[in-house]
Amino acid sequence: MQDHFVHVQCGDCPIRHRAVCARCETDELAQLEQIKYYRSFQAGQTIIWSGDRMEFVGSVVSGIASLTQTMEDGRRQMVGLLLPSDFVGRPGRSTAAFDVTATTDVVMCCFRKKPFETLIAETPHIAQRLLEMTLDELDAAREWMLLLGRKTAREKIASLISIIARREAALNKKKATGQLSVDLPLTREEMADYLGLTLETVSRQISALKKDGVITLEGNRHVSIPDLDRLLEEAGDDTDGGMLV
Amino acid sequence: MQDHFVHVQCGDCPIRHRAVCARCETDELAQLEQIKYYRSFQAGQTIIWSGDRMEFVGSVVSGIASLTQTMEDGRRQMVGLLLPSDFVGRPGRSTAAFDVTATTDVVMCCFRKKPFETLIAETPHIAQRLLEMTLDELDAAREWMLLLGRKTAREKIASLISIIARREAALNKKKATGQLSVDLPLTREEMADYLGLTLETVSRQISALKKDGVITLEGNRHVSIPDLDRLLEEAGDDTDGGMLV
DNA sequence: TCCAAAGGTTGATCTGCGTCAAGGTGACAT
DNA sequence: ATGTCACCTTGACGCAGATCAACCTTTGGA
Incomplete structure (x- = not known):
């Protein structure tokens, strides 16, 4: 049906x-x-x-x-x-x-x-x-709502990146083509508005994730994800399937 | 239609x-x-x-x-x-x-x-x-989501009370019968889970609203609202109509 | 009658994130 | 080349709310 x-x-x-x-x-x-x-x-x-x-x-x-x-x-x-x-x-x-x-x-x-x-x-x-x-x-x-109410700033950022990666993958029907990477379509301020943070905190947490090797950056907007499982772990996601919109 | x-x-x-x-x-x-x-x-x-x-x-x-x-x-x-x-x-x-x-x-x-x-x-x-x-x-x-992402603890509590008051009013078709009052159907912990807070913060903010005369309490669960406009102002609500569920 | 458990309040202290501030980078127009 | 503007980063500091802890009240069961 x-x-x-x-x-x-x-x-x-x-x-x-x-x-x-x-x-x-x-x-x-x-x-x-x-x-x-x-x-x-x-x-x-x-x-x-x-x-x-x-x-x-x-x-x-x-x-x-x-x-x-x-x-x-x-x-x-x-x-x-x-x-x-x-x-x-x-x-x-x-x-x-x-x-x-x-x-x-x-x-x-x-x-x-x-x-x-x-x-x-x-x-x-x-x-x-x-x-x-x-x-x-x-x-x-x-x-x-779970993200806004209970996740830390670091988890929020990791969640956002994995959400965008997942949506982009769904749209392009790409299968993991070696290195997974995403273009963030939002400014830091827009990410902050999405996540219930300030733009400064967004910037700091992105820097921190980069320093810890969870992501790498090319320019301000392009993110590469060396290890998706690591990112998902940082995001605190158990329910891997949700967050599609 | x-x-x-x-x-x-x-x-x-x-x-x-x-x-x-x-x-x-x-x-x-x-x-x-x-x-x-x-x-x-x-x-x-x-x-x-x-x-x-x-x-x-x-x-x-x-x-x-x-x-x-x-x-x-x-x-x-x-x-x-x-x-x-x-x-x-x-x-x-x-x-x-x-x-x-x-x-x-x-x-x-x-x-x-x-x-x-x-x-x-x-x-x-x-x-x-x-x-x-x-x-x-x-x-x-x-x-x-606006509540979870951007409101203060005090605003969250005020919002919750006004949401429950509004829903109860809608259910009972009551028109403002003099003193407006509500039974909170949730424990402090459940309110905390609703609002993205801890139960201690919920308790403190309820006490604060009581001390400031925004609400009065009879027992732990029964809340009276002397001035609904005052409560809505505390809630930071401009969009008076939403939050019906 | 007393005990235990659940729910609630309040205090002391800690900390993650907000706020304020300064400065960096790149794109674009003049 | 230079100024301007949008966007981003980083540091210093403060505070709202989390955490840890003690204690109170009510309820119900042995």
Whole structure:
């Protein structure tokens, strides 16, 4: 039953959307095509402000966006990291609950909300697929809560690197090609917002992991991982499978 | 469209399940009735272990259960608090990702997983309703992440009290009956696990809020709130609406 | 009636991370 | 070449909350 819902190519999108059903592909795709459009955002640009009216839902085609919350005094916490193929927005709610910001240049494939809602009401498979994706995100959020509530700064950094490595591997379908390495798509400050730390602590802990031979750095952003097991041990992860979003 | 999905009474359950559709009530309810059964758990008993095979999904009828994660060295983080009418389990996954524990005595109304999955595949409204509930939970998890990552101990305690007050109010449909008061359904240690603190810090901060007149205590567990706005200010909440789960 | 266990409070001390501050590096425009 | 800006690193210091420890209260069982 689950295999029924697979990724399908959406017209001229460079990616495969995840919310459509393979069997019913032609019909649904035709309808999706009619209501979709593209929007581009520059790095740093805000895609949606918390509290704003959301007139669309959509998925990230390229680039990286982040969901953040900010308190009045300026304290910020990232609560979601959106990579290509991730879905944004929620059917059945008219205003956004969080800020969505383009971390790098971003292209999104959008669907106007009304027609999309009609579509999911008429096409049960899409609702089911969305449910599945949302449950995955919820699990990831809960792993993240363990990280925020109980892990040390060093463990947080090691976790972040292994999360990004895992997601990148999943996206590129690479099998361990000898030396494992990752490009961090975030500034130190953004990592700090992700991890509930300050940017100084992030910088210090990355230096410490480097000094201890857990990682090596080329430039500020490119990380090589000589021993993945060692990194996972530093991350304090037992549940190896989680944290996919 | 949304109003279409309302709570309906499920046979002899004392509560209204939230995952069924009013219009189609008779059909779907008949099917739900056929596959449901009840289970009781004592306070402290584990309902499901993380990694275990889950043979059912269901909702809490009475009592309080919690979702927790534990690291090998014993550090624990609560990642979900299940009050009556909350849903447990996920269609499309065979093993549990987190420990589910009965915090008080708990009665659950369960559905065997296979028939339930068949049911949601055939009854689109249930999938849509589950999607809506899951999105609410995701929003709540993200509010919780802000709490864990950026709030001070004092703000965390104030937030917890206001969250419980709000949920209790929502459940009982009470309008501000003069003096607002709440029973904390958790021990100090459980609150600590919820908030990413130690039980000593929880105890100290509750004492501090009491000393400063933000709350008053009767016994260890019963809290009165003389001024809700004051409490919300202490909690650092701007987004007054969130944190419903 | 007394004991034990669970839950809670409070004090003293320690420490990981935040805060403040100074300086380094590379990209880019003028 | 030089200034500027964004980003990063490192050091010194302080503090919020963890840790360790003592003691209180309530409950229930022998």
